[in-house]
Amino acid sequence: MTSATSPRELAHPTRDEIRLEEVLHALSDPMRLRVVRKLADAGEEVACAHVELPVTKSTQTHHFRVLRESGVIRQAYRGTAKMNDLRRDDLEALFPGLLDAILSAARRSAGATTA
Amino acid sequence: MTSATSPRELAHPTRDEIRLEEVLHALSDPMRLRVVRKLADAGEEVACAHVELPVTKSTQTHHFRVLRESGVIRQAYRGTAKMNDLRRDDLEALFPGLLDAILSAARRSAGATTA
Numbered sequence: 272m273t274s275a276t277s278p279r280e281l282a283h284p285t286r287d288e289i290r291l292e293e294v295l296h297a298l299s300d301p302m303r304l305r306v307v308r309k310l311a312d313a314g315e316e317v318a319c320a321h322v323e324l325p326v327t328k329s330t331q332t333h334h335f336r337v338l339r340e341s342g343v344i345r346q347a348y349r350g351t352a353k354m355n356d357l358r359r360d361d362l363e364a365l366f367p368g369l370l371d372a373i374l375s376a377a378r379r380s381a382g383a384t385t386a
Numbered sequence: 387m388t389s390a391t392s393p394r395e396l397a398h399p400t401r402d403e404i405r406l407e408e409v410l411h412a413l414s415d416p417m418r419l420r421v422v423r424k425l426a427d428a429g430e431e432v433a434c435a436h437v438e439l440p441v442t443k444s445t446q447t448h449h450f451r452v453l454r455e456s457g458v459i460r461q462a463y464r465g466t467a468k469m470n471d472l473r474r475d476d477l478e479a480l481f482p483g484l485l486d487a488i489l490s491a492a493r494r495s496a497g498a499t500t501a
Binding site: 290291292293295296298299300301304365366367368369371372373375376377379380 | 405406407408410411413414415416419480481482483484486487488490491492494495
C-alpha cells in the first residue's frame with residue numbers, strides 16, 4: 272500500500288499488491304458495481320459528487336474506499352472535488368479480460384432487473 | 387431456489403435466480419477459488435473428499451455451501467459421497483467469459499504467490 276503522505280493524498284495498493292480475491296470482493300456489491308460501470312462508461316475521471324447512489328453519503332464514501340483499497344479505482348483530490356478513475360491498465364495487466372467480463376455481466380444483470 | 391424435497395437433495399438456485407454479485411462474492415475467497423479451479427481442471431464431478439483444503443471439515447462444508455447457494459457449483463449425493471460440479475453452462479449463458487476470466491486470473495495469482 273503506498274503510504275498517504277498528506278491527509279489530501281489517499282493510500283492505494285501498488286499493482287503488485289492488488290489481490291484477485293479483494294478485487295472480486297470489491298465488485299460483489301451492486302452499488303460498487305454501479306460505480307465501476309459509471310467510471311467505465313465515462314472513460315475518464317469522475318467526481319464522487321457525480322456518481323449518484325441510493326445510499327447515504329457515508330455509505331457511498333465507504334463503497335469508494337473499498338474500491339480504492341482493493342485496487343479497482345484510483346482516487347485523487349482536485350481542488351475540492353474527489354475524483355475517481357478505474358485502474359484499467361493495472362487490472363488488465365494482472366487479470367486480462369476480467370474487468371470487461373465483469374462489466375459485461377453487470378450490464379446484462381442490470382438489464383435483466385432494473386435498467 | 388429449488389426446494390430440497392429430501393434431506394439427501396440439496397437446494398440450488400435456478401439459472402434465473404443466479405446473481406452476479408453472489409457469484410463474485412462466492413469467488414472472492416481463496417479457498418473457494420481453489421475449489422473452483424480444481425473442479426474446472428477435473429472437468430467432471432469431484433467428491434468433496436477429493437478436494438483438499440487446509441481448513442477444518444466444517445469450514446470446507448461452509449465453502450462448498452456458499453458455492454452451491456450462489457449457483458457456482460452443483461452438489462449431489464451419489465451413495466455416500468457428496469459430488470460437486472461446476473455449473474459452467476449456466477454461468478456461461480448468464481455471464482459469457484466471466485468464469486474463464488476468473489479462472490485465468492486465479493491461476494496467474496496462484497502462480498505469483500504459492501504454486
